[in-house]
Amino acid sequence: MDRITIANVLAYGRHGANPGERDRPQPLRVDLTLEFDSARAALSDDLADTVNYAEVHATIVRTIEERSFALLERLAGEILDAVCADARITRAELTIAKPRLLDGATPAVTIVRER
Numbered sequence: 001m002d003r004i005t006i007a008n009v010l011a012y013g014r015h016g017a018n019p020g021e022r023d024r025p026q027p028l029r030v031d032l033t034l035e036f037d038s039a040r041a042a043l044s045d046d047l048a049d050t051v052n053y054a055e056v057h058a059t060i061v062r063t064i065e066e067r068s069f070a071l072l073e074r075l076a077g078e079i080l081d082a083v084c085a086d087a088r089i090t091r092a093e094l095t096i097a098k099p100r101l102l103d104g105a106t107p108a109v110t111i112v113r114e115r
Contacts, residue, residue, distance in 0.1 A: 001090060002038035004053050007031045011064035015075050016098075022068060027099055028075075029106075030060050034083070035091040056083055072096050072109040080113050090115050 009032070012025035034051055041050035059082050069075045076096045084092055097108035 001035040003033055003035050004051055004056075005031070005033045006053055006057055006060070009057060009060050011061040013064040013075075014068045015064075015070070015072065017070040025065075026101075028064055029097045029099055030064070030079070031095045032056065032060065032079075032083070033093045034089050036086075036088045037090075051086055051088060059083055072098070072107075073111065076109055076111045080111065084113055084115075 009030040011028055011030070013028055014022040014025055015028065016022055016026070034056070036051055038050055041047075060079055063079045063082060064075065067075070067078060069078070076094050079096075080092050080094050083089065083094075091112070091114045093110065093112045095108050095110040097106050099106045101107055
């Protein structure tokens, strides 16, 4: 299967279960890998025949900035639900991290969706 990877997406959002985490936007980093069949796009050289990674990037940033959840698992699931609305995507893996949250350590959650 073919892949598109979007790495190191940085967006600021109000997410967290601990006191004060939602008081102001904090940085979140996202890595996303999408699997799909790119054969048609390879033949046509037409953007309409592939997954538009600029649109996917915008969806990630918009979801982080406009929504608010206690858990990274919920945020990651919401992002993947939106991205996987494109029926061409057969598998998606998303990692979302909160840099420098734990005395310099970076907690991250990875979730996978398959059709």
